[in-house]
Amino acid sequence: MSAFKLPQAPSRAAFREFRNPTNSPTSLPLSTPLPVSSPPRMSATVSSLMAETALQVRSLYRSLLRTSNQFATYNFREYAKRRTRDAFHAHKGETDPRKIQEFVQKGLQDLNMLKRQTLVSSFYQLDRLVIEGGSEGKETGRIAETVRQKEIGLD
Amino acid sequence: MASLPSLSARRLPSTAFQRLGARTLAPRQSVPTTRPYVDGYRGCNLQQRLYSMRSATLTRPALTTNGTGMVVVKRTYVKETKSVSAVEAVVRLEEPRGSVPTIGKPPINLSVDPAAMISPEAGILKQATIMDTGSRPIYLDMQATTPTDPRVLDAMLPYMTGQYGNPHSRTHAYGWETDKAVEIAREHIASLIGADPKEIIFTSGATESNNMSVKGVARFYGAKKKHIITTQTEHKCVLDSCRHLQDEGFEITYLPVQGNGLINLKDLESAFRPDTALVSIMTVNNEIGVIQPMEDIGQMCRSRKVFFHTDAAQAVGKIPVDVNKWNIDLMSISGHKIYGPKGIGACYVRRKPRVRIDPLITGGGQERGLRSGTLPAPLVIGLGEACKIAKDELQYDHEHVSRLSKKLKDGLLAMEHTTLNGDPDRHYPGCVNVSFAYVEGESLLMALKDIALSSGSACTSASLEPSYVLRALGNSDDSAHSSIRFGIGRFTTEREIDYVLDAVKDRVGFLRELSPLWELVQEGIDLNTIEWSQH
Numbered sequence: 028m029s030a031f032k033l034p035q036a037p038s039r040a041a042f043r044e045f046r047n048p049t050n051s052p053t054s055l056p057l058s059t060p061l062p063v064s065s066p067p068r069m070s071a072t073v074s075s076l077m078a079e080t081a082l083q084v085r086s087l088y089r090s091l092l093r094t095s096n097q098f099a100t101y102n103f104r105e106y107a108k109r110r111t112r113d114a115f116h117a118h119k120g121e122t123d124p125r126k127i128q129e130f131v132q133k134g135l136q137d138l139n140m141l142k143r144q145t146l147v148s149s150f151y152q153l154d155r156l157v158i159e160g161g162s163e164g165k166e167t168g169r170i171a172e173t174v175r176q177k178e179i180g181l182d
Numbered sequence: 183m184a185s186l187p188s189l190s191a192r193r194l195p196s197t198a199f200q201r202l203g204a205r206t207l208a209p210r211q212s213v214p215t216t217r218p219y220v221d222g223y224r225g226c227n228l229q230q231r232l233y234s235m236r237s238a239t240l241t242r243p244a245l246t247t248n249g250t251g252m253v254v255v256k257r258t259y260v261k262e263t264k265s266v267s268a269v270e271a272v273v274r275l276e277e278p279r280g281s282v283p284t285i286g287k288p289p290i291n292l293s294v295d296p297a298a299m300i301s302p303e304a305g306i307l308k309q310a311t312i313m314d315t316g317s318r319p320i321y322l323d324m325q326a327t328t329p330t331d332p333r334v335l336d337a338m339l340p341y342m343t344g345q346y347g348n349p350h351s352r353t354h355a356y357g358w359e360t361d362k363a364v365e366i367a368r369e370h371i372a373s374l375i376g377a378d379p380k381e382i383i384f385t386s387g388a389t390e391s392n393n394m395s396v397k398g399v400a401r402f403y404g405a406k407k408k409h410i411i412t413t414q415t416e417h418k419c420v421l422d423s424c425r426h427l428q429d430e431g432f433e434i435t436y437l438p439v440q441g442n443g444l445i446n447l448k449d450l451e452s453a454f455r456p457d458t459a460l461v462s463i464m465t466v467n468n469e470i471g472v473i474q475p476m477e478d479i480g481q482m483c484r485s486r487k488v489f490f491h492t493d494a495a496q497a498v499g500k501i502p503v504d505v506n507k508w509n510i511d512l513m514s515i516s517g518h519k520i521y522g523p524k525g526i527g528a529c530y531v532r533r534k535p536r537v538r539i540d541p542l543i544t545g546g547g548q549e550r551g552l553r554s555g556t557l558p559a560p561l562v563i564g565l566g567e568a569c570k571i572a573k574d575e576l577q578y579d580h581e582h583v584s585r586l587s588k589k590l591k592d593g594l595l596a597m598e599h600t601t602l603n604g605d606p607d608r609h610y611p612g613c614v615n616v617s618f619a620y621v622e623g624e625s626l627l628m629a630l631k632d633i634a635l636s637s638g639s640a641c642t643s644a645s646l647e648p649s650y651v652l653r654a655l656g657n658s659d660d661s662a663h664s665s666i667r668f669g670i671g672r673f674t675t676e677r678e679i680d681y682v683l684d685a686v687k688d689r690v691g692f693l694r695e696l697s698p699l700w701e702l703v704q705e706g707i708d709l710n711t712i713e714w715s716q717h
Binding site for chain 2: 098102107110140155156158170
């Protein structure tokens with residue numbers, strides 16, 4: 028019978044649980060206003076929340092760098108990596124949870140953008156730049172044997 | 183049944199037909215507004231049109247029943263006010279039998295063919311099976327154009343694929359959504375230069391903006407004011423507009439510049455006349471990168487009630503620009519110089535005090551009638567996004583560019599007989615123009631095939647004449663011929679600068695070894711003392 032109950036407004040506790048999850052490490056709402064109703068538990072909640080946020084931020088950082096590395100164009104690839112690194116380093120001392128949440132949201136948006144644009148860039152690839160290292164020449168059939176034709180960039 | 187629209191009556195299946203027939207007699211009967219997904223409906227190949235009929239429209243003779251059961255014909259000419267949902271007709275087309283809905287399904291395999299990954303050139307040069315190393319030159323000509331930022335492309339793509347509405351269409355949602363995005367783009371541009379969104383006019387680029395500003399102001403106020411002031415180092419499009427106006431009877435003063443590329447404010451002050459209509463001076467020079475004293479010029483113009491136009495294509499998004507602080511009346515902005523798309527630009531036209539211009543392009547009256555023609559919505563949105571990014575990243579980019587520029591400048595000037603053109607302090611760091619004495623600039627460019635460089639502006643790069651900007655600085659022909667411009671931007675890396683420094687040092691040394699002049703210089707002979715024999 029309980030499965031067919033009429034939908035009710037969620038209880039206050041359920042709502043708080045939704046906004047401030049304590050048992051689901053992958054959920055995204057990060058630094059919503061902390062519950063003030065239970066002062067004795069507050070410090071524990073704060074520390075667990077901070078730890079969770081730090082974990083998410085690190086994961087976001089890693090996936091941003093990983094996705095940046097997929098740009099086929101050298102300049103965009105290097106810029107994306109540098110921008111990601113510098114942005115995270117510039118705000119590493121941030122303690123305001125609201126601001127952290129803003130940055131994380133922006134990071135997630137950028138990650139989606141990067142996923143789309145790295146794909147686009149992979150479809151329209153050009154030759155590599157002269158400074159991008161690598162080998163060139165004829166393959167003779169034997170493994171790992173390449174006849175060098177010229178020094179890179181100097182001709 | 184004569185009151186029914188015959189077209190829809192013919193199309194309706196029998197069940198719906200009966201329902202619609204009942205409509206005229208009993209308007210209150212409730213009919214589901216959306217068709218439920220029942221298999222019985224899907225089998226029917228007819229187009230189904232179901233009206234939501236909460237209330238009847240009484241524009242034609244309608245049959246109503248009164249309390250006694252008699253049918254009374256009532257004719258009214260006033261439409262009853264209805265809620266919006268009541269008007270909407272729900273049209274559903276029957277899907278072809280056996281079709282599978284495919285919308286929103288991602289492509290199955292997005293991986294790229296590895297043959298296309300390595301090198302497109304490999305396919306042309308048949309024998310080269312491995313071409314992992316690069317052959318594409320480093321791009322170091324950011325004054326000519328800049329690569330489109332992936333973020334800009336990401337903002338543009340939806341408007342190039344699905345949201346293709348005309349932003350001037352006011353009758354449907356396609357137009358509204360594009361119009362909204364265009365207005366947001368306009369706000370981004372305005373906030374970058376400290377203006378009001380209403381003061382931004384979209385054009386095809388900085389050349390059109392310059393033409394529009396110079397010719398527009400001159401022609402509008404031409405009856406009373408016949409004098410225009412500009413400088414010798416302006417971009418060709420301003421100089422050419424002025425030449426055209428000269429043919430129309432205007433008088434132009436071309437201000438000279440000092441050896442460092444800056445104008446002398448006293449020269450400008452003495453050039454003002456009572457009939458001066460416009461002063462046009464560029465903010466950042468495209469060839470040597472000097473920043474003119476905009477604030478002083480702006481004050482001078484405002485106090486004399488002369489309009490002040492500036493070509494800020496190389497300045498916007500790279501140095502802080504504020505039209506109110508600088509008292510600018512008209513300003514040209516280009517999209518492709520700030521990592522935006524090509525083919526779009528903007529013109530700032532001040533509203534208070536109002537600047538009136540004679541439009542170059544007339545027609546549909548878009549953009550306050552100053553530049554008619556349908557807006558290229560994807561490009562406009564790209565420009566807006568580029569401006570938004572430029573505003574957010576101004577400080578960060580400037581630091582990066584300054585750091586690389588310092589490295590490049592120090593490295594190049596450490597070589598003997600090299601000079602920096604333009605003022606070293608009032609200078610945008612992303613533009614480094616260096617003269618290499620005893621080396622022909624064009625031959626150096628040929629030798630530096632692995633670096634994309636230019637000896638001057640892209641517009642004049644086809645001719646072999648020395649740059650008129652460098653000549654205006656007082657440089658000799660030789661020095662102007664041997665100058666090369668290095669443009670550094672957001673996407674330039676430190677490794678590229680290292681490569682460029684090595685390559686330039688190597689090639690310049692090589693070319694000088696070939697030169698007999700260099701031999702004479704090494705021997706300590708002053709070249710000016712030599713009397714060349716005439717042949």
